[in-house]
Amino acid sequence: MSAGVKICGLTTKQDIAYINELKPKAAGFVVGYPKSKRNLPLSEAELLMKEVDQEILKVAVTVSPEVAFAMEIEEAGFDVLQIHGEFDKRILDECKITIWRAANIKESLDAYHEAMKLPKQVKAVVLDGANAGGGKTFDWEQVVSEIKERTKLLILAGGLNRDNVAQGIKTFHPDLVDVSSGVEGTCGKDREKIQEFMTEVTRNG
Numbered sequence: 386m387s388a389g390v391k392i393c394g395l396t397t398k399q400d401i402a403y404i405n406e407l408k409p410k411a412a413g414f415v416v417g418y419p420k421s422k423r424n425l426p427l428s429e430a431e432l433l434m435k436e437v438d439q440e441i442l443k444v445a446v447t448v449s450p451e452v453a454f455a456m457e458i459e460e461a462g463f464d465v466l467q468i469h470g471e472f473d474k475r476i477l478d479e480c481k482i483t484i485w486r487a488a489n490i491k492e493s494l495d496a497y498h499e500a501m502k503l504p505k506q507v508k509a510v511v512l513d514g515a516n517a518g519g520g521k522t523f524d525w526e527q528v529v530s531e532i533k534e535r536t537k538l539l540i541l542a543g544g545l546n547r548d549n550v551a552q553g554i555k556t557f558h559p560d561l562v563d564v565s566s567g568v569e570g571t572c573g574k575d576r577e578k579i580q581e582f583m584t585e586v587t588r589n590g
């Protein structure tokens with residue numbers, strides 16, 4: 386079966402229209418991280434998220450969230466909370482929401498190995514470039530040669546685009562591929578780029 390696609394960093398009604406037409410598996414909204422050009426206040430992300438078709442997973446993506454913010458995200462109705470940066474484990478006690486833990490690959494793979502050991506509520510590990518949403522790949526060959534343990538779903542992210550996603554799938558056999566920069570135009574997401582990316586994924590399993 387083909388890898389699913391997550392289109393991340395949605396910010397406009399136009400982006401939502403593309404997603405509802407092209408139907409990736411998941412749609413991501415960056416919240417609580419004003420340093421990002423894709424950041425939205427939670428209330429705005431919630432309004433857009435409610436416009437996303439029912440069958441598409443709605444993912445709130447954030448960095449080092451406090452427990453109270455994780456609770457707000459859950460209450461807003463997102464399906465998944467994707468956590469970059471620090472992970473306060475008390476979130477697991479206070480929230481029931483499915484968590485995807487991001488491992489931003491800088492030098493070591495420690496973050497990946499730690500993420501794989503987390504409790505079952507953490508359903509997936511997102512292998513991402515050094516900087517979230519940075520549009521840059523990491524050293525795939527080096528990383529895949531060091532990954533043995535795989536007890537959760539694997540999501541490949543970081544610098545993917547229509548030209549390299551086939552190789553990424555061949556290298557990691559991920560459950561999902563996650564893209565943001567690679568499907569952007571000058572102003573938000575680009576419909577043609579999303580479509581071409583999704584076609585490549587379908588073609589390459």
Ligand SMILES: O=C(O)c1ccccc1NCC(=O)[C@H](O)[C@H](O)COP(=O)(O)O
Pocket residue numbers: 393394415418421422423424446447448469511513514516517518519520521542543544545563564565566567
């Ligand atoms: O997109 C951001 O600016 C961002 C900021 C903080 C945390 C996560 C963020 N993005 C997450 C993603 O878009 C993806 O999970 C992933 O990093 C892929 O991004 P890209 O390399 O741009 O395709």
